[in-house]
Amino acid sequence: MDVNILLFPDFETLDAFGPVEVLGQISEYTLRYVSMDGGTITSRQKTPIMTEPIHHTDVTGILLIPGGQGTRPLVNNDDFIRKLGDAANLSTYCLTVCTGSALLARTSLLNGRKATSNKLAFEWVKSVNPSVQWMEHARWVNDGKYYTSSGVSAGIDMTLGFIADQFGEAQAREIAHHIEYVWNSDKTNDPFSIC
Amino acid sequence: MDVNILLFPDFETLDAFGPVEVLGQISEYTLRYVSMDGGTITSRQKTPIMTEPIHHTDVTGILLIPGGQGTRPLVNNDDFIRKLGDAANLSTYCLTVCTGSALLARTSLLNGRKATSNKLAFEWVKSVNPSVQWMEHARWVNDGKYYTSSGVSAGIDMTLGFIADQFGEAQAREIAHHIEYVWNSDKTNDPFSIC
Numbered sequence: 444m445d446v447n448i449l450l451f452p453d454f455e456t457l458d459a460f461g462p463v464e465v466l467g468q469i470s471e472y473t474l475r476y477v478s479m480d481g482g483t484i485t486s487r488q489k490t491p492i493m494t495e496p497i498h499h500t501d502v503t504g505i506l507l508i509p510g511g512q513g514t515r516p517l518v519n520n521d522d523f524i525r526k527l528g529d530a531a532n533l534s535t536y537c538l539t540v541c542t543g544s545a546l547l548a549r550t551s552l553l554n555g556r557k558a559t560s561n562k563l564a565f566e567w568v569k570s571v572n573p574s575v576q577w578m579e580h581a582r583w584v585n586d587g588k589y590y591t592s593s594g595v596s597a598g599i600d601m602t603l604g605f606i607a608d609q610f611g612e613a614q615a616r617e618i619a620h621h622i623e624y625v626w627n628s629d630k631t632n633d634p635f636s637i638c
Numbered sequence: 639m640d641v642n643i644l645l646f647p648d649f650e651t652l653d654a655f656g657p658v659e660v661l662g663q664i665s666e667y668t669l670r671y672v673s674m675d676g677g678t679i680t681s682r683q684k685t686p687i688m689t690e691p692i693h694h695t696d697v698t699g700i701l702l703i704p705g706g707q708g709t710r711p712l713v714n715n716d717d718f719i720r721k722l723g724d725a726a727n728l729s730t731y732c733l734t735v736c737t738g739s740a741l742l743a744r745t746s747l748l749n750g751r752k753a754t755s756n757k758l759a760f761e762w763v764k765s766v767n768p769s770v771q772w773m774e775h776a777r778w779v780n781d782g783k784y785y786t787s788s789g790v791s792a793g794i795d796m797t798l799g800f801i802a803d804q805f806g807e808a809q810a811r812e813i814a815h816h817i818e819y820v821w822n823s824d825k826t827n828d829p830f831s832i833c
Contacts, residue, residue, distance in 0.1 A: 455659075456655050456658050456659050456662065457655055457656065457658075457659035457817060460651050460652055460655035460656075460685070461652065461655075461656075463651055463652075463683050463685065464650075464651050464652035464683060464790065466683075467651065467682065467683030467684070473684075474683055474684045474685075475684075476684075476685060476686065483688060487662065488658050488659060488661075488662030488669055489662070489668075489669045489670075489671075490655070490658065490669075490671060490687060491671065491687065491688040492685065492686065492687060492688075493678060493686040493687075493688065561818065562818065563816065593818050594816075594817060594818035595659065595816075595817035595818055595819065596794070596817050596818055596819035596820075597818050599791070620830070621758065621789075621790075622652060622789060622790035622791050623756065623757070623788050623789035623790055623791055623792050623829075623830045624790065624791035625791075625820075625822070625829055627820070634818075634820055635815070635818045
């Protein structure tokens with residue numbers, strides 16, 4: 444299955460590369476770095492990544508959407524949100540990290556569903572689309588094909604949880620051990636909750 | 639101060655981008671992605687990163703060396719090791735993650751110093767240079783200007799420890815909170831130790 448990592452200017456580096464580290468351990472997955480127009484995309488931490496245009500890509504696999512400062516202008520970019528909605532709709536699974544859930548919420552695909560986001564940006568995220576059931580106390584949330592996580596490093600916990608759902612908990616624990624990561628495997632255990 | 643992130647083919651993605659996420663929160667730091675010859679460098683998880691040639695770069699700041707499968711052939715690449723030694727020698731601080739310490743050990747700059755590495759690769763790392771005081775039980779080790787960490791995600795803990803040493807523990811805790819990361823702030827607390 445293809446994993447498409449959707450990058451945009453000023454995405455938060457670890458939002459993408461925490462999950463990438465986990466997903467990259469699965470031999471059945473092929474990782475691809477995509478953006479709306481292709482070319483070089485630079486993260487908030489100035490990392491220049493080469494991307495393929497998303498319209499050249501088979502988007503029916505896993506779609507990963509990071510967050511970061513770059514999400515703030517993009518929630519008001521109708522063309523971006525329309526294309527994102529098309530890709531997320533076609534995906535088999537769609538994972539967001541941090542304020543990546545604000546972008547996905549803007550497409551309306553999360554309407555009526557449970558989702559979460561970074562606790563420091565929570566009021567803004569809720570304001571983007573109040574029709575989502577925003578969960579203020581959750582390390583990550585799974586609702587149907589959608590997985591949404593809290594801030595930055597929560598993306599690693601969520602992605603290990605996704606792997607546990609797909610391949611069993613033993614596989615997730617083996618990956619966590621391999622990357623010497625102390626996995627918070629309980630999605631309701633949110634050390635950064637504001638409530 | 640400049641932070642030079644030294645990339646090479648098949649580096650482990652999170653080894654570089656965990657520390658990058660932390661270092662990128664410090665406004666005094668300018669992050670640069672470098673390699674021995676410049677151009678596109680692809681990580682083990684197939685991330686294509688654009689890099690500058692290291693000889694075009696002021697290397698007197700912080701040098702970050704990730705690990706990964708790519709270190710295995712490089713310990714026997716005399717030209718790479720010589721250039722790495724020159725850069726590490728000129729650096730003010732030199733940080734390695736996972737088997738990045740094997741590369742640094744090969745330059746002889748760690749001889750007689752305390753250092754650590756990934757616990758799953760420890761026997762190989764020790765064999766690269768037995769003149770280093772390899773610490774089998776350590777999340778990370780600091781000896782002079784050198785910081786070496788255990789595997790992959792340990793790089794995040796080490797880099798927060800480095801920030802605590804540079805700017806005080808409150809600053810490190812603020813960054814950890816900002817990225818919703820539960821920091822293992824005790825470098826002697828090694829959950830993946832083999833001894």
